[in-house]
Amino acid sequence: xxxxxxxxxxxxxxxxxLAACTSNKPATENVAGLSGDSLSVATSLMQQYVDxxxxxxxxxxxxxxxxxxxxxxxxxSDIQNQKPVEDKTIFRIFSMTKPITAVALMTLYDEGKFIxxxxxxxxxxxxxxxxxYNSETKTLEPQxxxxxxRHLLTHTSGLTYGWDQKSYVDSLYxxxxxxGWDAPLAEKIKILAGIPLKHQPGTxxxxxxSIDVAGxxxxxxxxxxxxxxxxxxxxxxxxxxxxxxxxxxxxxNRFAVLYTMGENGTLKGPENPDNDNFKKPVxxxxxxxxxxxxxxxxxxxxxxxxNGGELDGVRILKDSTVEMIMTNQLPAGVDYExxxxxGLGGSVNPEKGHYGWSxxxxxxxxxxxxxxxxxxxxxxxxxxxxxYALKFxxxxxxxxxx
Numbered sequence: 199x200x201x202x203x204x205x206x207x208x209x210x211x212x213x214x215x216l217a218a219c220t221s222n223k224p225a226t227e228n229v230a231g232l233s234g235d236s237l238s239v240a241t242s243l244m245q246q247y248v249d250x251x252x253x254x255x256x257x258x259x260x261x262x263x264x265x266x267x268x269x270x271x272x273x274x275s276d277i278q279n280q281k282p283v284e285d286k287t288i289f290r291i292f293s294m295t296k297p298i299t300a301v302a303l304m305t306l307y308d309e310g311k312f313i314x315x316x317x318x319x320x321x322x323x324x325x326x327x328x329x330x331y332n333s334e335t336k337t338l339e340p341q342x343x344x345x346x347x348r349h350l351l352t353h354t355s356g357l358t359y360g361w362d363q364k365s366y367v368d369s370l371y372x373x374x375x376x377x378g379w380d381a382p383l384a385e386k387i388k389i390l391a392g393i394p395l396k397h398q399p400g401t402x403x404x405x406x407x408s409i410d411v412a413g414x415x416x417x418x419x420x421x422x423x424x425x426x427x428x429x430x431x432x433x434x435x436x437x438x439x440x441x442x443x444x445x446x447x448x449x450x451n452r453f454a455v456l457y458t459m460g461e462n463g464t465l466k467g468p469e470n471p472d473n474d475n476f477k478k479p480v481x482x483x484x485x486x487x488x489x490x491x492x493x494x495x496x497x498x499x500x501x502x503x504x505n506g507g508e509l510d511g512v513r514i515l516k517d518s519t520v521e522m523i524m525t526n527q528l529p530a531g532v533d534y535e536x537x538x539x540x541g542l543g544g545s546v547n548p549e550k551g552h553y554g555w556s557x558x559x560x561x562x563x564x565x566x567x568x569x570x571x572x573x574x575x576x577x578x579x580x581x582x583x584x585x586y587a588l589k590f591x592x593x594x595x596x597x598x599x600x
Contacts, residue, residue, distance in 0.1 A: 228599065230262035236597030237268050240590055244575075247586045248273035253560075253577050254457050254465055255283035256586065257493045260594050261501055261572040268594070269493075275454035275578075278467060285494060288440055288453045289576045290476060292487040292557035296409045298432060298499060299424075299485035300351055300523060300543025301515060303412050305431050306419050308516050314348040314527075318355075318411070321418050324391035330356060331367050331394040338394055345399040347415065350408040351542040352527050356395030357406040367396040377407050379475075379482045383414045383424070386482065400529040409543060413485020424483040435512045436502060438495035443480050443488050450477060453490070454578045456559060465579075487558065493576055496563060500572040503553065504565050524553035524565065562587035569598050 226234030237260070247253045255273030259266065271283040306312065312321070319326035325345060329338035341356075349355040360371025371377050376389045390411070396404060413424045420427045425443050433441050445453045453476070460466040468474070476490055498509060503524065507515035515523075526539035526546055534540040539548060544555040551568030560579040565572055573594050575587035 230265040230267040231599050232267050232597040240593035241270050244272050257283050257576045259493050259497050259574045263570050286452055288490050290559045291489050291491045291561050294557040294561055295487050295489040297543040299409050299413045302428050303416050304519050308519055311419050315346050317344040329394045330398050342398050349399045350412045352540050353403050353406050353408050354400050355408045356397045356399045357408050358396045359406050387414055403534050410486040436498045441491040441495045443483050444476050456578045458580055500565050556584050558582050560584050
C-alpha cells in the first residue's frame with residue numbers, strides 16, 4: 199500500500215511538473231519575429247468585433263520580413279446568405295485607391311515626364327485661371343502661387359470635397375456635382391475649373407478631389423485612360439488580378455456586402471445588393487476612391503512599397519521615388535490633421551516609420567518601415583470607423599520581439 203501511495207505521489211508530481219513546463223510555452227508559435235501569443239490576442243480581438251455584431255466580417259494580413267506572419271478571416275461577407283469572408287473576397291477600398299493613383303502618376307515621374315513642382319495648368323490649361331475665394335472678404339483673388347502637382351498629391355491644392363456645410367466653395371461642389379461619379383473625368387475637370395479654390399495653393403491641408411485630378415493627369419500625360427494605365431503599369435506587373443474600378447459579373451459571388459449601422463445598433467445591408475454601382479462598368483475612373491480589391495492584391499501593392507518599388511523581381515518605381523512617396527511632402531508651415539505629416543497619397547508617421555491610408559468603408563493599411571512589416575485590415579462598414587483596425591495595428595506592433 200505504501201509503495202502504491204509513493205508511486206501515485208511520484209507520478210502526480212511528474213504530471214504537475216510537465217503541466218507547469220507546458221504552461222510556460224507560447225500557445226502559438228512565434229513567426230517572422232512576432233510573438234505568437236500576441237498575434238493570438240490581436241486575432242481574438244477581431245473575433246470579438248464580429249461576435250458582438252459591430253462588424254459583419256474582417257480580413258487581416260500581416261507580412262514581416264517578406265514572410266506572411268498572419269492571415270485570417272472572420273465572420274461573413276454576406277450575412278443574409280451566410281457567405282464567410284475568404285482570402286479572395288473583394289472589398290470596396292475607396293480612398294485606399296489614393297496611394298495607388300499616386301504610384302501610377304509617379305511612374306510617369308520616373309520617366310521624366312514631370313517634376314512635382316510643375317504647374318498643374320501646364321497639363322490642364324483649364325486650371326490656369328482658377329481664382330481663390332477669400333472667405334473673410336467674400337471676394338475672388340488670383341492664385342498667389344500656382345497650383346502644382348505636389349499640391350495635388352498632398353491635398354494642399356485648394357480643392358475640396360464639398361462636405362463642409364458652412365463653406366461657400368463647398369456648396370458650389372454640391373450644387374454642380376463636382377465631386378460626383380456621374381460623368382467622365384474630363385467633364386468633372388471642366389466643372390472644377392469653374393469653381394474657385396477654397397484656399398491659396400500650398401497654404402493648407404484639406405482632404406479633397408485632388409487625387410482624382412492627379413488621376414486625370416495620368417490620363418493626360420500618358421495618353422491612356424486611367425484604368426488601362428493602372429492595369430498596364432501597376433496591376434498586371436504586381437499580379438493584382440482582382441483589383442479594378444468595378445467587379446465583373448463572374449466575380450459578383452466574391453463581392454462583399456456593404457453594411458451600415460442601423461439606429462438600433464445592428465448591422466444593416468442594402469435592400470437590393472444587385473443595384474450596387476460597383477457591379478457594372480463605370481463612366482468615371484476615380485483615382486481618389488474608385489477601386490475594389492482583395493487583401494492578397496493590396497498586400498502585394500503594399501509590399502512593393504516596403505521593398506522600395508520592387509516585388510518578385512519586377513520594378514514599379516525607383517527606390518528614391520518610393521522614398522519621396524513615404525516621406526513628408528507638405529509645404530513648409532503646413533501640417534496634416536493634428537500636426538501630423540503627409541507623403542504622396544497617404545499619411546506618414548516619421549517616428550513610427552509608417553506610411554498608410556484608409557477607405558470610407560472602414561478599410562486600413564500600414565507600411566511599417568521601422569519593423570519591415572505590412573499590416574492590412576479590411577471590412578465593409580459605413581460610416582467610416584477604423585477603431586478595430588487601429589487596435590489591430592497596435593496589437594501587431596506590440597508583438598514584435600525585441
